[in-house]
Amino acid sequence: MITSFLPLVAAVLFAIGAIGVLIRRNAIVVLMCIELMLNAVNLTFASYAYELRSMSAHVFIFFVMTVAAAEAAVGLGIVIAVFRKRQSADVDEMNLMKW
Amino acid sequence: MLVINVIAFVAIFSALMVVFHRSPMVSVVFLIVNLVCIALFFLFLHAQFLFAIQLIVYAGAIMVLFVFVVMLLNLRKEEELLPGWRVQRALAYLGGPLLVGALWTALWRRGRSSEAFPGGFSSGFGTAEDIGRLLFNDYLFQFEAASVLLVVAMIGAVVLARRRES
Numbered sequence: 001m002i003t004s005f006l007p008l009v010a011a012v013l014f015a016i017g018a019i020g021v022l023i024r025r026n027a028i029v030v031l032m033c034i035e036l037m038l039n040a041v042n043l044t045f046a047s048y049a050y051e052l053r054s055m056s057a058h059v060f061i062f063f064v065m066t067v068a069a070a071e072a073a074v075g076l077g078i079v080i081a082v083f084r085k086r087q088s089a090d091v092d093e094m095n096l097m098k099w
Numbered sequence: 100m101l102v103i104n105v106i107a108f109v110a111i112f113s114a115l116m117v118v119f120h121r122s123p124m125v126s127v128v129f130l131i132v133n134l135v136c137i138a139l140f141f142l143f144l145h146a147q148f149l150f151a152i153q154l155i156v157y158a159g160a161i162m163v164l165f166v167f168v169v170m171l172l173n174l175r176k177e178e179e180l181l182p183g184w185r186v187q188r189a190l191a192y193l194g195g196p197l198l199v200g201a202l203w204t205a206l207w208r209r210g211r212s213s214e215a216f217p218g219g220f221s222s223g224f225g226t227a228e229d230i231g232r233l234l235f236n237d238y239l240f241q242f243e244a245a246s247v248l249l250v251v252a253m254i255g256a257v258v259l260a261r262r263r264e265s
Contacts, residue, residue: 011206055230058230068157073256076165079168
């Protein structure tokens, strides 16, 4: 019951995060949407750990959280560096390396 | 089950507010609400250690970082739509439900075979003791690699955010 319901919630949260990454132009909000997607994946991991009675997925969630913390620190550092240079955190204006 | 439905509703509503509210500060607050909802889901799924870690690391540490940066940068509130963005917007709204459908098809097949694993929980399921035992026995190398990753990320953040004298 709970293990068939929560993956659906996680899928919806992941899709909302993906839509946010596509339609928002503020770099910080884009980073927040990525956190949203990572959390949806964590929720899927946890519900399958519950269903399969296996703790390995908990270790994976632990590592996902580690990577999310590193990603948030570096991402926000980049946003601060770009903002200092251009007075804007708009992802459309960061086009130096775009094709 | 009713409690889980309410939490799921709050989680999805706060996720929508994160994406569609124009003020980044309000987005941060709703993201914290979303993270707390997911922590509560962890509690329902016998993952007590992850519940605590989710609240301390995510809703505590990472979100403080976000709040700091949003307040530091003093961003513009409104964002106007550029002409070329209408296509991307339409594609996002079209692709989002498709993504839900695809993920749900993949996950639902797996969920239906749950009768194959009817076993009960071990007494230490989801506790810090059992996760620690797994981390320091089976996943020791990955654990060390994660610590190296954190050190590198810390150095990178300091170097990136440093003020350059020129």
